Amino acid sequence: MATIEDVAKLAGLSRSTVSRVINNHPYVTERKKQLVYQAMKELDYYPNSSAQRLRKQRTDTIAVLVPSLTNPFFPFLIEGLEIVAVENGLQLLICQTHQNKTKEYNYLQLLQTKQVDGLIFTSLENDWASIAPFKESGPIIMCNEYRSEATIPVVRLDQVKGSYLGAKHLIENGHKKIAYCGSNKGELGMDRQKGFLAALSESNIEMNSQWIFRDNPSIESGKKILRAILSLEDKPTAIFAGSDEVGAGMIKEAKIHGLNIPEDLAVIGFDDLPVAQLMEPALTTVKQPINEMGQKTMEMMVSMLTNQDKSIKNVVELPIELIKRESV
């Protein structure tokens, strides 16, 4: 492979001039630039920044894997991550997996090939066993999502408690027929369902399997599920929406169908995103401390990068709380 010296020789310029052109330094004449570019092209030479970065052994870049950015939960989580990243001179590379195992696996190569110093999962598609070997390549943290068997730091919330609080609030408002929306994938999804069912069981309320809905957390899903509920013969009087986006879609769709919220149907969200406050009636919800979770995660990442300790097992659990507004 051609070297920078080859380029300098062919261009008839010094090695330092070639370097200045490659690094886009100012005060290089256009003619010299063109000579360098031409020589690089002729020799099929590309500046090997990997070598440069390997010398200092870091990229000051952290990869953040998210399922999708159109769910505002993730942009707000990234905002928290970035506050601490910036304070520590780190930049973020954000990667959407769209819940695809192969994509997630491909993005892991960023860590393995030293294009990033560390990697943060905010959701996980592959089995932990296939992720584990990548620990050798650099620090990995799970944020939001979690797996009991994962031997990496985790920053998470008590999802069982969160959904328990939400369901309990609906029950205390007299509801016995409560629909549930949410995924049952991964421990997060299972824990959330567990907390919901625990609240029902505590009050001897039985769950109707027709009232369980699985879908992605979007406004459109909320509208769709609301229509499905209206088509049921035995309708629930309250809905645990599982996300504010779903809850917002439901409220909008319910009103189009002439329902009064909360009189005809109570709706409780999850997350406490800005849309919850915008709705009319404003959405009662279970607040996740999203920004704080992001900041805490990046603090741990910085500490792992500094201490070079890649083996700590550490679970941080942040508080979760009910925000009462007008939709229950």
Next chain:
Amino acid sequence: MATIEDVAKLAGLSRSTVSRVINNHPYVTERKKQLVYQAMKELDYYPNSSAQRLRKQRTDTIAVLVPSLTNPFFPFLIEGLEIVAVENGLQLLICQTHQNKTKEYNYLQLLQTKQVDGLIFTSLENDWASIAPFKESGPIIMCNEYRSEATIPVVRLDQVKGSYLGAKHLIENGHKKIAYCGSNKGELGMDRQKGFLAALSESNIEMNSQWIFRDNPSIESGKKILRAILSLEDKPTAIFAGSDEVGAGMIKEAKIHGLNIPEDLAVIGFDDLPVAQLMEPALTTVKQPINEMGQKTMEMMVSMLTNQDKSIKNVVELPIELIKRESV
């Protein structure tokens, strides 16, 4: 610097076994893995994926620079980009610049150091002159944002027409006192203001400089601006909000202060994001074809990567239209 052969020698294993461990292939025993990791550590060896990628001369990765992901406009734009990227086997690296020149410049290094095959700007902080040299490193496209002097392909909307349509609609509804929210940075911001003022001037309406507001496009900004408007002695009867997020924040805040929308105050948004439909009253807005703009941009990127033509100057302008709902 150590090579893969050195690692194989020290580990007492074949080169191909080392390669399999590095590339995380299945069916390598844990013992062999540990031997390889130990040898790599001892020799300070990192798999040089750059070399691998240089061999095939591409990374199949496109960098997308956005100002901020908490403005939903950008996640929806990325969604459009990604549809076409996936169809063509490309992955995206998303980078937030937070309107910071240095950050933007740092992310450009991704292109220069061949960590990505191409780069897309959705906003631009630096002068075109300081971006231009990076064209030598790979295809660059501007999407949404634009600069007349930029000699790269641009996918954009007719911003002058967009704001003209919005202002015209307010004027046709009898308004003469119209506030304007928006940036005056960059050509996009200036064009949008130009279209707004053109509609006013056409109807011989004078602009009151007290009614011009500059802020970032967020729900909180909308609330803040609405409060500022309420504190004015001479109040506008209508607002061109410049974004749906600002418009949504305004509607919410206005209702808290007992105003009826649109009777006491008309509000028109910009973008046509999902939040526009959720509002009560639903937000009249100027629709930007966000998804289409993303798809079109990535189609151009694919074509530039395929044809190796880095010098085409090509402006694609997509249609923009008024969506009448209930807030005017």
